[in-house]
Amino acid sequence: MLIRRARKEDYAAFAAIEAEHAGFPAWGAAGFLAEENNRNSVTLAAEAGGAVAGFINFWILRPQVQLNSLAVSGAMLRRGIAAGLFAKLLEYARKSACAEIDLEVSELNAPAIAFYRAHGFEVVGKRPKFYNNTEAALLMRKTL
Ligand SMILES: CC(C)(COP(=O)(O)OP(=O)(O)OC[C@H]1O[C@@H](n2cnc3c(N)ncnc32)[C@H](O)[C@@H]1OP(=O)(O)O)[C@@H](O)C(=O)NCCC(=O)NCCS
Structure with missing residues (x-):
């Protein structure tokens, strides 16, 4: 597995994984693409066998990092890519x-x-009806 900065050519593959x-x-x-205009934003790609298998996006907002998005292709789950x-x-x-x-x-x-729990995050709050005005969001935090 290779983890590297994302490039424009990756975005169609990221959208397909989403x-x-x-x-x-x-x-x-x-x-x-719009994230490229945000200087705090970092998007990384994971490659496995030469193909894009997952991505992560986060914002560095010192002293916090906001993890915005993380996903792995269905065929590549539970192999340590995330x-x-x-x-x-x-x-x-x-x-x-x-x-x-x-x-x-x-x-x-x-x-x-x-x-996230396996990686040391804890639930610190809850936002009702956060997704599609129905599902609640859990706020999770990991202290470094
Ligand atoms: C969550 C997600 C990113 C994990 O990716 P992954 O590459 O499969 O994760 P890893 O292989 O690195 O880690 C696996 C560990 O995560 C946990 N885990 C992942 N999927 C799990 C599942 N279906 N059930 C229980 N635990 C699970 C376990 O701790 C697991 O360890 P184990 O395999 O030893 O039991 C992936 O399921 C995904 O892309 N989901 C859809 C997108 C999403 O919901 N993203 C997160 C919200 S932003």
């Missing part, structure tokens, strides 16, 4: 002297919640 996950709050290729992307986020966070990582995740997204 589309594999029903209910995932998708940015689409245009959304990833863990590899998250490990790289941690490198950025430490180099930027950030003290915590924050994110929002649907309370119905059991795989993601399990992933």
